[in-house]
Amino acid sequence: MEQISAIVARVAQLQQLVAPTPAVVARPATAGTSTSFADALAGAVAAVAVDTSPSSVRRVNGDPLPQGLARYENGRIPADALSPVGDTGHRLWQPAAEALTRLVADARAQGVTIGITDSYRTYETQADLVRRKGLYSQGGLAAAPGTSDHGWALATDLRLDDQAQAWMRANAARYGFAEDTPREPWHWAFQT
Numbered sequence: 001m002e003q004i005s006a007i008v009a010r011v012a013q014l015q016q017l018v019a020p021t022p023a024v025v026a027r028p029a030t031a032g033t034s035t036s037f038a039d040a041l042a043g044a045v046a047a048v049a050v051d052t053s054p055s056s057v058r059r060v061n062g063d064p065l066p067q068g069l070a071r072y073e074n075g076r077i078p079a080d081a082l083s084p085v086g087d088t089g090h091r092l093w094q095p096a097a098e099a100l101t102r103l104v105a106d107a108r109a110q111g112v113t114i115g116i117t118d119s120y121r122t123y124e125t126q127a128d129l130v131r132r133k134g135l136y137s138q139g140g141l142a143a144a145p146g147t148s149d150h151g152w153a154l155a156t157d158l159r160l161d162d163q164a165q166a167w168m169r170a171n172a173a174r175y176g177f178a179e180d181t182p183r184e185p186w187h188w189a190f191q192t
């Protein structure tokens with residue numbers, strides 16, 4: 001629904017742009033070519049539909065959003081679209097949840113304890129975090145609401161002692177996780 005309303009809003013913008021243009025409004029229709037507003041509108045809708053395709057949605061780090069997530073808005077992913085991370089009570093996008101579950105179990109088997117302190121964050125939780133911890137761009141520790149990889153259910157914050165931090169740096173990439181935020185050694189994002 002959000003995508004449809006976004007298209008409707010964009011078409012309204014395009015109508016405003018197109019309407020005053022004499023070349024479009026006043027050009028006489030000629031046989032074999034069609035310049036009707038309906039056709040122009042259809043073309044604009046098709047162009048907008050391409051613009052909002054999944055590959056055009058980008059994460060905060062610039063990576064394209066996975067197709068399965070692009071239908072949602074950041075921080076507005078329904079709980080049943082996410083998967084549990086083991087029995088931790090945390091939820092992430094399914095491939096990230098499965099990878100993190102394996103990662104934690106494999107670390108434990110090697111005597112390394114990795115705790116999870118945060119995972120998916122709703123938009124409201126992101127906004128609250130900005131109020132409490134400040135914007136990252138201004139020296140704080142929170143992404144602008146609606147941009148965090150936590151809002152895409154693709155990031156986790158971990159409780160790591162020195163041994164666990166070293167284990168993550170040596171092994172996390174094999175599970176698809178990267179330490180991608182300076183000043184936040186606890187923050188690990190799933191790479192897609």
Ligand SMILES: [Zn+2]
Pocket residue numbers: 150155156157186187188
């Ligand atoms: Zn984080």
